[in-house]
Amino acid sequence: MPPIIELQNVSKEYHNEDVVTPVLHNLNFKIEKGEFVAIMGPSGSGKSTLMHILGFLDKITSGKYFFEGRDVSTLEDDELAQMRGNSIGFVFQAFHLLPRTTILENVMLPLIYTNVPEKERIKRATEALDSVGLSHRLQFSPGQLSGGEKQRAAIARALVNNPSVIFADEPTGNLDSKSGLQVMKILQKLNLEGHTIILVTHEKYTADHAKRILRVSDGEIISDEQVKVRLIAKDAEDLVK
Amino acid sequence: MNLLENIHGVWNLIGRNKMRSFLTMLGIIIGIMSVIIVMSVGAGAQSLIINQVSSLGSNLVGVLPGKSDEKGPPASAFGVVITSLKSDDIQELLKEDPHFIAATGYVKGTDTVAWGDQKTDTTFVGVNADLPNVEDAAVEKGRFFSDDEDKGSDKVAVIGSQVAKDLFGDQDPLGQTIKIKKTTFSIIGVMKMRGTSGFQNQDNQIFVPLSTAQKLLLGIDYISFARLKVDNAANVNDSMDQAGTILRERHKIDRPEDDDFSVRSMAQGLDAITKITDALKFFLVAVASIALIVGGVGIMNIMLAAVQERTREIGLRKAVGAKNSHIVQQFLIETVMITFIGGLLGIILGVLVSYFVAKVAQGMGYSWDFVVPIPAILLGCFVSIGIGLIFGITPARHASKLDPIEALRYE
Numbered sequence: 044m045p046p047i048i049e050l051q052n053v054s055k056e057y058h059n060e061d062v063v064t065p066v067l068h069n070l071n072f073k074i075e076k077g078e079f080v081a082i083m084g085p086s087g088s089g090k091s092t093l094m095h096i097l098g099f100l101d102k103i104t105s106g107k108y109f110f111e112g113r114d115v116s117t118l119e120d121d122e123l124a125q126m127r128g129n130s131i132g133f134v135f136q137a138f139h140l141l142p143r144t145t146i147l148e149n150v151m152l153p154l155i156y157t158n159v160p161e162k163e164r165i166k167r168a169t170e171a172l173d174s175v176g177l178s179h180r181l182q183f184s185p186g187q188l189s190g191g192e193k194q195r196a197a198i199a200r201a202l203v204n205n206p207s208v209i210f211a212d213e214p215t216g217n218l219d220s221k222s223g224l225q226v227m228k229i230l231q232k233l234n235l236e237g238h239t240i241i242l243v244t245h246e247k248y249t250a251d252h253a254k255r256i257l258r259v260s261d262g263e264i265i266s267d268e269q270v271k272v273r274l275i276a277k278d279a280e281d282l283v284k
Numbered sequence: 285m286n287l288l289e290n291i292h293g294v295w296n297l298i299g300r301n302k303m304r305s306f307l308t309m310l311g312i313i314i315g316i317m318s319v320i321i322v323m324s325v326g327a328g329a330q331s332l333i334i335n336q337v338s339s340l341g342s343n344l345v346g347v348l349p350g351k352s353d354e355k356g357p358p359a360s361a362f363g364v365v366i367t368s369l370k371s372d373d374i375q376e377l378l379k380e381d382p383h384f385i386a387a388t389g390y391v392k393g394t395d396t397v398a399w400g401d402q403k404t405d406t407t408f409v410g411v412n413a414d415l416p417n418v419e420d421a422a423v424e425k426g427r428f429f430s431d432d433e434d435k436g437s438d439k440v441a442v443i444g445s446q447v448a449k450d451l452f453g454d455q456d457p458l459g460q461t462i463k464i465k466k467t468t469f470s471i472i473g474v475m476k477m478r479g480t481s482g483f484q485n486q487d488n489q490i491f492v493p494l495s496t497a498q499k500l501l502l503g504i505d506y507i508s509f510a511r512l513k514v515d516n517a518a519n520v521n522d523s524m525d526q527a528g529t530i531l532r533e534r535h536k537i538d539r540p541e542d543d544d545f546s547v548r549s550m551a552q553g554l555d556a557i558t559k560i561t562d563a564l565k566f567f568l569v570a571v572a573s574i575a576l577i578v579g580g581v582g583i584m585n586i587m588l589a590a591v592q593e594r595t596r597e598i599g600l601r602k603a604v605g606a607k608n609s610h611i612v613q614q615f616l617i618e619t620v621m622i623t624f625i626g627g628l629l630g631i632i633l634g635v636l637v638s639y640f641v642a643k644v645a646q647g648m649g650y651s652w653d654f655v656v657p658i659p660a661i662l663l664g665c666f667v668s669i670g671i672g673l674i675f676g677i678t679p680a681r682h683a684s685k686l687d688p689i690e691a692l693r694y695e
Contacts, residue, residue, distance in 0.1 A: 121609075
C-alpha cells in the first residue's frame, strides 16, 4: 500500500508582481496510514503553507505530491475541491463553525458537498458528535457553546466524512489548557482508532502529544524524529466517551 | 448537493436574518407593487371610461367640427375652436336620413348660478329638445323643454339633481327662477339622478335650449359637438357615410380630404380612448420599472456586502469540499429567493391596494371594475426572478473566486 502522503522535492514560492518569495524548499517526506505527525515550527517558517498544500488548499510550484499514490500536483480546482470533501478533514484554530446554524447542521456540511443522502447525513453527523461527547448539543448554535465544545464540534465535522487524513491547525491555540487537553485527548483517541492525524503547532508541549515531529524552519525540514517521551492527555475523561 | 437542499438551506438563512432580508427585499416589493398597481388601477380607470362611453349606447354617432384622423383625438382636444358646425347642419341630417331618429347639438359654459342668496358653480349646457331621447336621460320632476321653446330661445332651464340639491335643498325648484350670466331662467324640470360618471358629474349641470345658450349666454352661432341616434346599430356605418355626404354638400366640399367636420361612431371613440389609455398605462409601467432597477442595484450592493461578511463561511465551505459552482449556486439562489419573495409580497400588496382603490371608487359611485391583470402577475414573478439572476451573478462569482486560504484567514 502506498503511503498516504509522499512529497518529492516539493518547492513553493509566491509570485507577487515581480517579487518572488520562496516559502518551501525541496521537501521530501512520507506519512503512512495511522501516523500522528506534528508539523512544528515558529510562525513564518512555512508550516501553514505546508499544511495548505497537503490539504489541497494550495498548489506546489515544483516537485511531486502523491496522495494515496495519486499525483495531485496537476489536478484542477474542482478535482481538488472533491478531494478535500472526500479525503480530508480540517480542524482550525478559529473553529470556523457557521454562525446561526445548529451544531448538527455544521457537522453535516461536508456531507452535503459529497452527495450523501439526507438521512445518512443526519445519522453520520450524530455519530460523529457522539464520539466527541457532544450528543447533548445537537440543536445548539455555536454561540451557545464553550470554546472547547466548539473545537470538539469542529473535530466532529472533520471526522464525519471518514477522511484519510485529519489536519489540525493549532487546534488548541484559542483554548484554555483544560479544553486544550480534551481536544488533544480526542485526537489521540481518533489516532488510536486508526485515523491519520497531522497536527500543525508552534508549541513543543502540544507537539509532544503526537508520535512523530517534523520541524520546519525557513521552509526546510530541519528534523524528523519520533517523539521520545510522548504526552498522553488524560484529563476530564468523563467528558469523552 | 441538489438544488432543493440548497433552496432549503438558503430559506433558513433568510429566516435567520428576517429584518435584513426584508429590508433587502423592500426595493423589489415596492417596484413590483407599483407595477401591479399601475396595471390594475390603469385597467380599472380604463374600464371606467369605457363603461361610461359605452353606456351612452352603441348606436350613437358623433359629429365634431374640424377634420380629424379617425384614430386620433379631435381638434377640440387641443383647444382649437372651430366654428364651422352649425345647429342647422344637425337638423338637416335628421331630416335627410330616416335612420337618424334623434339628434342634439351641444354648447357648454360654466358660471356661478344664483337663486336668491344660494349660489353654486355649475356647467350650463345648451342642447336641443331631443336630448333625453339621445342620452337616455329621464326627467324626475316637471318636464324637459320642447322643440318650440328651443326654437324660440325661451329662458327655461332643466336642472340636474345635484344642482337642485345645492341651490334649493328641500324646496321645490319647479317654477323658481335662477340667474345664469345675469339672465333669468325659470326652472321647468329636474333631471333624474344619473350618478357620477367618468370625469364629469352628470348631475351638476343645467340644460337650457341650444339657441338660448348660443345667443344669450355665449354669443356664438356654432355648436361644439353633436350626437345623433341611429334607429339600429346595424345602420350606423351607412348613416355615417350618409351624414358625411350631406354635410359635404352643405359646406360645399368636393373631396373628403378637405372636410371641415368629422363623423365618429362610439366604436371608433372607444378605440381611440383605449389607445390613449394604453399608452398612458405603459408609460406609467415604465416609470414604475425604474423602482425595480433601483431595487435590483440595492440587492446587488447588499449581496456584495454579504459576500464580504461571509468570507470565512465561503472559505470554510471550500475547505470542506464545496466547488466554485456550489458557491455560485448558493449565492445566486439566495439573491433570486430574496427577489422572488419580494416579488410575491409586492404582488400581494399591489393587488390589495388596487382592490382598495376599486372599492373606494365604487363607493363613490364610479363604475370602476376591479381588474387583476394576470399578465401583470406573471410579469411580476418573472421580472423579480430575472432581477435576482441579473443582479445576483456578480456577487455570486465574486464569492466563488475567493481563495479559501485567504478566506479562512479573513477576520
